[in-house]
Amino acid sequence: MKLKSLREAQxxxxxxxxxxxxxxxxxxxxxxxxxDCAALRAVLTERAxxxxxxxxxxxxxxNLLERWQTEVNRISETELEDFRWxxxxxxxxxxxxxxxxxxxxxxxxxxxxxxxSTVLTxxxxxTIREAFxxxxxxxxxxxxxxxxxxxxxxxxxGKLARWGVSTTLITEAQIGVFVRRADCVLxxxxxxxxxxxxxxxxxxxxxxxxxxxxxxxxxxxxxTFKRHTGRVEACEFPESDPSEIGSPPAEGVTVRNVSLDxxxxxxxxxxxxEKGLVPLLEG
Amino acid sequence: MKLKSLREAQxxxxxxxxxxxxxxxxxxxxxxxxxDCAALRAVLTERAxxxxxxxxxxxxxxNLLERWQTEVNRISETELEDFRWxxxxxxxxxxxxxxxxxxxxxxxxxxxxxxxSTVLTxxxxxTIREAFxxxxxxxxxxxxxxxxxxxxxxxxxGKLARWGVSTTLITEAQIGVFVRRADCVLxxxxxxxxxxxxxxxxxxxxxxxxxxxxxxxxxxxxxTFKRHTGRVEACEFPESDPSEIGSPPAEGVTVRNVSLDxxxxxxxxxxxxEKGLVPLLEG
Numbered sequence: 211m212k213l214k215s216l217r218e219a220q221x222x223x224x225x226x227x228x229x230x231x232x233x234x235x236x237x238x239x240x241x242x243x244x245x246d247c248a249a250l251r252a253v254l255t256e257r258a259x260x261x262x263x264x265x266x267x268x269x270x271x272x273n274l275l276e277r278w279q280t281e282v283n284r285i286s287e288t289e290l291e292d293f294r295w296x297x298x299x300x301x302x303x304x305x306x307x308x309x310x311x312x313x314x315x316x317x318x319x320x321x322x323x324x325x326x327s328t329v330l331t332x333x334x335x336x337t338i339r340e341a342f343x344x345x346x347x348x349x350x351x352x353x354x355x356x357x358x359x360x361x362x363x364x365x366x367x368g369k370l371a372r373w374g375v376s377t378t379l380i381t382e383a384q385i386g387v388f389v390r391r392a393d394c395v396l397x398x399x400x401x402x403x404x405x406x407x408x409x410x411x412x413x414x415x416x417x418x419x420x421x422x423x424x425x426x427x428x429x430x431x432x433x434t435f436k437r438h439t440g441r442v443e444a445c446e447f448p449e450s451d452p453s454e455i456g457s458p459p460a461e462g463v464t465v466r467n468v469s470l471d472x473x474x475x476x477x478x479x480x481x482x483x484e485k486g487l488v489p490l491l492e493g
Numbered sequence: 494m495k496l497k498s499l500r501e502a503q504x505x506x507x508x509x510x511x512x513x514x515x516x517x518x519x520x521x522x523x524x525x526x527x528x529d530c531a532a533l534r535a536v537l538t539e540r541a542x543x544x545x546x547x548x549x550x551x552x553x554x555x556n557l558l559e560r561w562q563t564e565v566n567r568i569s570e571t572e573l574e575d576f577r578w579x580x581x582x583x584x585x586x587x588x589x590x591x592x593x594x595x596x597x598x599x600x601x602x603x604x605x606x607x608x609x610s611t612v613l614t615x616x617x618x619x620t621i622r623e624a625f626x627x628x629x630x631x632x633x634x635x636x637x638x639x640x641x642x643x644x645x646x647x648x649x650x651g652k653l654a655r656w657g658v659s660t661t662l663i664t665e666a667q668i669g670v671f672v673r674r675a676d677c678v679l680x681x682x683x684x685x686x687x688x689x690x691x692x693x694x695x696x697x698x699x700x701x702x703x704x705x706x707x708x709x710x711x712x713x714x715x716x717t718f719k720r721h722t723g724r725v726e727a728c729e730f731p732e733s734d735p736s737e738i739g740s741p742p743a744e745g746v747t748v749r750n751v752s753l754d755x756x757x758x759x760x761x762x763x764x765x766x767e768k769g770l771v772p773l774l775e776g
Contacts, residue, residue, distance in 0.1 A: 367746045370745075372743055374745070377746045379738075379741070379747070381738060383665040384695050384750075387751050416699045456647070458650075460651040464660070468663075
């Protein structure tokens with residue numbers, strides 16, 4: 211795992227990205243050049259900062275790496291190879307805990323969603339992918355948005371169909387037409403703010419508004435770890451490269467590519483996490 | 494004007510398409526092969542039916558051609574060339590009336606929108622294009638959705654920029670992020686149902702929901718002619734070719750391309766038509 215491939219991992223959802231960052235931290239622990247334990251500790255701190263800088267706005271990333279560094283700081287500086295191994299192990303333990311959490315969320319999703327339901331989803335999310343793998347045997351149908359410009363919806367739709375889930379692929383503009391044909395909406399989350407605001411792939415807010423207007427339950431599915439507990443932050447998100455969407459058709463046109471939006475808690479029916487289905491503001 | 498180019502005219506909005514149908518009717522009147530007036534009348538009726546079949550769901554199209562045929566039926570069957578000329582003239586008179594109505598709507602839009610406003614728009618509409626040409630000198634800024642898959646937003650954005658309107662181009666998914674940066678939303682309409690439901694390019698309903706949630710005024714701009722007065726019809730719309738969006742990524746995936754949606758009257762702030770800004774249900 212390199213910094214470059216970690217940046218690309220963002221396209222398949224923030225969960226994969228966070229786990230990738232732990233994988234990279236473990237790789238650094240094992241392979242970063244250093245003459246002794248103190249030097250390695252300094253290099254790992256520097257590299258962790260580089261990882262955090264990929265998404266400086268993403269508090270769960272900083273929290274996760276901070277948690278890992280706390281563990282690393284507890285390791286005594288004796289033998290270099292032993293230090294490397296124990297630092298890597300600490301990262302892998304956090305990674306395993308995250309994978310277990312995702313599986314638990316997916317199992318809880320399968321408990322909440324009735325057999326034969328039609329489920330609409332939007333935005334890349336490893337948790338949603340995992341949930342559908344658990345739902346595939348329960349005869350659910352999927353409606354998946356393409357999620358332009360990265361178009362992760364196309365990959366997800368192909369995967370679901372191969373698992374035997376009858377899948378409909380739509381443009382974002384058709385969300386309002388198709389949400390009324392769904393029994394519920396399931397989305398992942400990049401993070402949940404202290405006030406219950408969901409931060410997720412741009413367009414999630416529109417799905418939530420349409421689901422609310424049509425009386426369709428709207429569930430957010432993610433690990434408790436993604437919940438911020440601190441103060442409510444301003445929701446200004448970094449912008450992706452506009453050329454992913456296209457070149458301006460004329461001078462005087464600015465193409466914008468904001469990739470996240472925020473959905474207020476009142477539009478969310480419930481939060482499915484490791485514990486089960488819980489009210490968003492008490493999870 | 495041929496049937497084929499008329500079908501393509503739909504991409505730039507239903508107003509252009511309706512006016513194109515009158516242009517085609519006039520061309521048919523002048524050039525369709527016929528040995529006498531009675532034969533020509535029969536040919537024109539047949540051709541008008543072909544035009545209506547392009548969009549059998551579009552009542553304003555049937556109404557317009559019916560109105561024209563009523564005029565044609567009043568023409569006495571004397572000299573063939575004279576008959577041709579009068580039938581064509583009847584179509585052109587309706588076309589001129591439609592152009593005048595669009596200009597009047599655009600002027601009324603320019604009266605309603607304050608100088609320096611930021612206006613968000615979605616979907617192709619000749620009325621909106623005309624309105625922006627009237628607004629260009631008033632220092633407005635535009636936020637335009639790309640309107641995938643036909644992507645008429647790219648053409649409109651280029652046109653606005655060349656008129657000196659500072660223009661932002663966004664994907665449909667970003668509507669919720671950008672609507673709060675707009676002072677108002679302006680959309681055209683393919684038609685307005687008897688109960689005030691707006692039928693327009695798919696995604697309009699999402700724009701209206703977001704505008705309502707953010708407290709941004711949402712205006713529909715179109716000629717009174719597009720208002721249905723009859724019973725409320727079911728809103729099942731014809732579907733466009735899914736290959737415009739892309740090929741299914743796997744067997745078991747169905748790509749859908751519904752190109753219209755309906756927006757209920759309660760989400761609409763007002764209707765700007767030839768008379769001015771009027772409440773939607775009293776226009």
